[in-house]
Amino acid sequence: MTETAFQPLTLRNGVTWENRITLAPLTNRQSHEDGVLSDDEIRWLEARGEGGFSMVMTAAAYVQRDGQSFEGQLGAATDLHDAGLAELAARLKASGTQSALQLQHGGNRSRPELSGLPMISAVEGRGARDMSGAEVEALRDTFIASALRAQKAGFDGVEVHGAHGYLLTQFLSDQNTRSDIWGGSYDNRTRLVREIVSGIRKACGADFTLGLRLSPERYGIALEEAQRFATEMMTGGDLEYLDVSLWDYAKAPEDTGTGRLLDAFMDLPRGTCALGVAGKIYAAADVRACLSAGADFVLIGRGGILHADFPQAMAADAGFRARDLPVTAEYLRSQALGERFVSYMATVWPGFVEG
Template identity: 85%
Template sequence: MTETAFQPLALRNGVTWANRLTLAPLTNKQSHDNGVLSSDEIRWLEARGEGGFSMVMTAAAYVQREGLSFEGQFGISGDLHDEGLAALAARLKATGTQSALQLQHGGNRARPELSGLPTVSAVEGRGARAMTTAEVEALREAFISSAVRAQKAGFDGVEVHGAHGYLLTQFLSTENTRSDHWGGSYENRTRLVREIVSGIRKTCGASFTLGLRLSPERYGVVLEEAQRFATEMMTGGDLDYLDLSLWDYAKAPEETGTGRLIDAFMDLPRGDCALGVAGKIYSAADVRDCLSAGADFVLIGRGAILHADFPKAMAADSEFRVKDLPVTADYLRSQALGEKFVSYMATWPGFVEG
């Protein structure tokens, strides 16, 4: 019998992923200052398609220039981005993988010194001003129009980035005390994400793969609300998959200190929505553990940086585990990381030798 990790995963929209191993969206800082994709970023992603990942997801792409959040971030906010987007989608398709582009806005975590634009958020604070109602509505339309741009470029789907404290998380947060219908109550704080997801589904059609990334805690997100919202989104009929970014799948929830964070979500009703998890999945045993717990698929982050062919390596060795750190810069280059990505990884303590 084929190991679960290498069984196909049929999504609700009729698309099938070849296996349960997918590439997590990973900041790599390799593209151009104007948000145009670089050849290095395209090659890094293409190599993961060649390495056997059934779905390759891009790093976060900003849907409005003011949402730019890190050096070398690529965008999907204007016509100048289209050529690079189409090139990436075509290169990924040629590898046989499914492709997804992650849609994002930094909010109060954006970098005005990079974008040249003021910082905005759900509420005033942390160097940002509160968005007007009209600006929130424009943001919603920017997410939807960016999904259309990704679809026209040839991507198989998009993921809405509602995690890690970026702008959509700032709306979901219990710290969102706006007095209009975008804040205050749980229903109002979740409204923007729900309307973005439903808008993308309506505009892009039933066959376009649509995912959502959520953080289950931190950034003003409380566990009970995260469970409720995850359930509502999975059973709402618009999502093909939910991506839970757990930081460490085996850690205990911060609120309770007992059990495992992954297990707080595995028994939730999910309808026909696939549920994926990310967070310190470093070995074949970790993959099996997540799938045995009830996840439909896993998203590989650090393991994919260290091994472009993580899925093929796991298929060849049931005891596969990622390389120990530190590694050399030349080793990272051998895994299709460009110079900017190698330099970025060198800022992670203990990752790169020297």
């Protein structure tokens, strides 16, 4: 019998992923200053398609320039970005993988010194001003327009980034005390994400693969509320998959300190939506543990940086485990990381790169 990790996964729209191992959206800082994809960033992602990941997702792509959150971030905001997106989509398709563009806005975690524009957020704070209702509606429409841009470029789907404290999380947070329809109550705080997801589905059609990333805790998100929202989104009929970013699949929930955070999501009603998990999945044994717990697929982060062929390596060796750290810069180059990505791993992630 084929190991579960290498059984195909057919999504609700009929699209089939060849296995249950996908590439997580990973910041790499390799795009140009204007958000245009670089050859290095295209090649890094293409190599993961060649290495057997059944779905390859980009790093977060800003949908508005004022949402740029880090140096070298790719954009999906204007016609300037179209040619690079189309080239990436074509090369991922040729590699045999499914492709996804992750859509994001940084909100009060944006970088005005990079964009030249002031920060905006759900509410005033951390140097950001609160958005008007009209601006919230415009942002919603921008997410939808960026999804259409991705579809036109040839991507198989998009993922809406509603996690990690970026703008959509700022709306979901219990710190969103707006007095209009976009804040305060649970229904109001979740409204923007719900309208973005339903708007993308309507605009892009039933065949387009649509995912959503959520944080299960932190950033003003209570676990019980995260479970409620995850259930509503999975059973709502618009998503092909939900991507829950767990930090560490084996960790306990921070509000209880007992059990596993992973298990808090495994028994939730899913409808026809697939459920994926990410968080310190470094080895074949970790992949099996997540799938055995009930996840439909996993998203590989650090292991995908260290091994362009993580799925193929796991298929060849049931005991496969990603390399221990640190590794050399030359080794990372051998795994199709460009110089800016290597520098990012060396300077921002202590202990990752030797020297």
